[in-house]
Amino acid sequence: MSREQTLRTLAGFIAEVLDDELDDDLDIDEDTSFSDDLELESIEFVALAELVQSHYGDHVDFVGWISNLELDAIIGLSVGDVVDFIERSVEAG
Amino acid sequence: MGEGTPVVCLHGLLLGSVASWYFTVAPALADAHEVWMVDLRGHGRSGRPATGYDLGTLRGDLVEVLDALGLSGPVDLVGHSYGALVALTFAMAHPERVGRLVLVELPLPGDQATPLEVLGLEGVAPGASSDELVGMLPADLKAAVLGGGRRARRLLEGLRALTEDTTLLADVSGEPALDEATVRAVSQPTLLVYGEDSACRGSGEQLHAWLANSTHQLLPGGHFLPAQSPQPLAEAIAGFLHG
Numbered sequence: 001m002s003r004e005q006t007l008r009t010l011a012g013f014i015a016e017v018l019d020d021e022l023d024d025d026l027d028i029d030e031d032t033s034f035s036d037d038l039e040l041e042s043i044e045f046v047a048l049a050e051l052v053q054s055h056y057g058d059h060v061d062f063v064g065w066i067s068n069l070e071l072d073a074i075i076g077l078s079v080g081d082v083v084d085f086i087e088r089s090v091e092a093g
Numbered sequence: 094m095g096e097g098t099p100v101v102c103l104h105g106l107l108l109g110s111v112a113s114w115y116f117t118v119a120p121a122l123a124d125a126h127e128v129w130m131v132d133l134r135g136h137g138r139s140g141r142p143a144t145g146y147d148l149g150t151l152r153g154d155l156v157e158v159l160d161a162l163g164l165s166g167p168v169d170l171v172g173h174s175y176g177a178l179v180a181l182t183f184a185m186a187h188p189e190r191v192g193r194l195v196l197v198e199l200p201l202p203g204d205q206a207t208p209l210e211v212l213g214l215e216g217v218a219p220g221a222s223s224d225e226l227v228g229m230l231p232a233d234l235k236a237a238v239l240g241g242g243r244r245a246r247r248l249l250e251g252l253r254a255l256t257e258d259t260t261l262l263a264d265v266s267g268e269p270a271l272d273e274a275t276v277r278a279v280s281q282p283t284l285l286v287y288g289e290d291s292a293c294r295g296s297g298e299q300l301h302a303w304l305a306n307s308t309h310q311l312l313p314g315g316h317f318l319p320a321q322s323p324q325p326l327a328e329a330i331a332g333f334l335h336g
Contacts, residue, residue: 049116
């Protein structure tokens with residue numbers, strides 16, 4: 001699976017979670033910040049995690065990964081960070 | 094999340110949702126338990142009916158959820174704040190359906206610190222201004238809200254809708270004190286967790302005196318332990334439920 005594909009998949013999940021609220025002018029790329037750019041609510045981040053988890057299965061332990069990050073790290077997460085994590089997990093799995 | 098004996102987590106009012114547990118406590122429990130998290134009515138992605146935020150109605154909601162999940166045998170209940178009150182009174186009403194109880198920052202109605210006081214809502218009447226609502230928030234959320242933006246707008250919209258368009262505040266303040274004898278009759282192993290700086294520590298001490306089968310633990314933080322002390326809280330709950 002290519003990195004670009006993973007980014008597209010993730011961007012699709014983000015659009016699904018934000019529904020019609022996604023700013024048309026905002027292109028989701030690896031530098032997009034979940035907190036600053038997307039302003040995802042905690043409940044939306046849960047919905048995103050559920051989508052990621054059900055798509056990639058148990059060997060991509062997204063929830064476990066997030067739960068081990070410090071709050072500051074979670075707030076600073078970019079889309080690229082999550083792509084990195086998914087790529088690492090898929091390779092390892 | 095996870096596999097094993099079922100655990101059902103109930104969040105606190107106004108600021109809570111399944112997100113209170115999802116990245117904080119639930120992963121630590123999922124090693125040994127099937128963890129379910131519920132959005133109470135009006136919260137998270139559940140609908141927001143105008144009425145029914147009293148304990149009796151919320152207990153009825155929980156019965157429906159457990160039935161729908163096929164959880165007819167005893168489950169462990171984990172509750173924060175008003176969610177802990179739902180859990181405790183559920184165990185009083187349906188003792189056969191509850192295995193163990195974890196009550197985090199449960200504010201006893203009629204205690205010195207009432208649920209509204211604990212939430213900082215004592216002076217907040219239905220139709221409160223957004224300034225009043227912002228004033229009640231814990232420091233980290235207050236900073237986020239004052240920073241503006243989409244998340245702040247949605248948080249305030251949610252709070253305003255719950256306090257203006259529903260009977261939540263009236264329902265919460267209308268809850269009578271729990272009957273001591275009925276509380277004392279609860280025999281399930283119970284973990285009581287409170288924040289060292291919380292206004293409702295007194296409720297924890299009272300409950301510890303009433304519940305013979307209870308363990309009492311203080312953690313760093315105030316009322317919002319799932320957000321303020323996620324790691325210690327997760328360890329405390331996992332240790333109790335795994336043991």
